[in-house]
Amino acid sequence: MHRDILIIGCGIFGAAIAWSLGRRGLGRRVLIVDRQPPASGATSRAAGLVTQVRADPVLQALAGETLAAIKLLKTGFSEDVGCHRVGALHIGPLAQQPALAQMLATCTAAGIRGQWLDQAQVLARSPWLAPAAFDVATYFPDECVVDPYLLSSAYLRGAQQMGVRLRVDTRVAHIRHLSGAVTGVALEDGTVLPARTVVNAAGAWSNLLSVPLSLPLPMAPVRSQYWITGRAPELNPGGPIVFMSDIRAYARPEVGALLFGVRESAPVVVSPQDLPENLQGFVYDMADPDGWDNLAQAFAPLCRYFPALERLGIAHYITGPSNYTPDGQPIVGASDSISGLLVASGCNGSGITYSAGVGRLIAELICGDTPFVDARRLDPARALQIDPFDPAFLQACAHARATKSTG
Secondary structure (H helix, E strand, O other), X not given: OOOOEEEEOOOHHHHHHHHHHHHOOOHHHEEEEOOOOOOOOOHHHOOOEEOOOOOOHHHHHHHHHHHHHHHHHHHHHOOOOOOEOXXXXXXXXXXXXXXXXXXXXXXXXXXXXXXXXXHHHHHHHOOOOOHHHOOEEEEEOOOEEOOHHHHHHHHHHHHHHOOOEEEOOOOXXXXXXXXXXXXXXXXXXXXXXXXXXXXXXOHHHHHHHHHHHOOOOOOEEEEEEEEEEOOOOOOOOOOOEEEEHHHOEEEEEEOOEEEEEEOOOOOOEOOHHHOOOOOOOOOOOOOOXXXXXXXXXXXXXXXXXXXXXXXXXXXXXXEEEEEEOOOOOOEEEEOOOOEOEEEEEOOOOOHHHHHXXXXXXXXXXXXXXXXXXXXXXXXXXXXXXXXOOOHHHHHHHHHHHHHOOOO
16 A cells, blocks of 8 residues: 655654554555654653643643653553653642642643642652741642653554564655645655655754744754763652742652753753754753753752752753644644645644544545644744744744743
């Protein structure tokens, strides 16, 4: 059978889309191409949180699909994605009680389990926290963490079992179209791969393929980073994710250490034109290559919640690009001007969380099914007048990361 559905990019979104198409019986029509090995870009550098607790019902639904997919991958495909349903705490000072109450009410109305916890209940789950650092806490037991590489690989293996084919070391030069319809892609070596449907899931590099089609995507690669401390006995490996929104930070135990991230006030953003093909060793900010300046700014507030931080020190630093949009919405949908062209990008630091939902939505659009969510706000063409390479626009995307909530 001719493979007339072509997915560019085999990160978490590309793999999830292929899996969703395979589940609809279209696997033998699907070809994924990537210039690098699967999940070797931003996916393998993600913190692995899967969190459904959000104010936006569309984003809740995307996350809910991923939680359901993780369960199906385990029961139906015998896939271990490193999933641990550890739950999530949202804690803060008394001034945050109204915001936490609103979040709890919103999530309860959406069928997401949650409850208030007292201080003793919080410390029983997260004994590393300083009791004096917080006054109120909500707990959502169904939130989880996964291994991003294992989840992406599970999507891909499932897709391949259903007939999807993968080609690596395959560099797409541009997407071909004629008379308002996609005809395939041209590779850098001159080869043409015909296709009636092309999905641009090229991650941080998506605009390099989309801008020449007069479809600038409103997103930019912003540096995402997190740190892992030294090991300590109080860091229970099964402990929950902890969101500390008053200091714009999150943390979770990681193999006897603590993994944590902060929302820096001035995130580093780069143009996709300046990103190398291989992110290994890429430095986002030569003035602060290891994020020490950002960590220094957040150190005192973090120590207020986690006093052992100063004693344990930092053992590991991980960084990668996350595509942020000024409006905080992902970019998922079909082009209105080029039939057969779809886009899946703009993760806003939540690509792992949204993955199966994005996969389902793209598959439904390809199949002509009614989408399971109202995806109009995710429209790839919602900002056609922007220049995604303009420094001012890049800074707008960086600002979106700086002001993103921790949930």
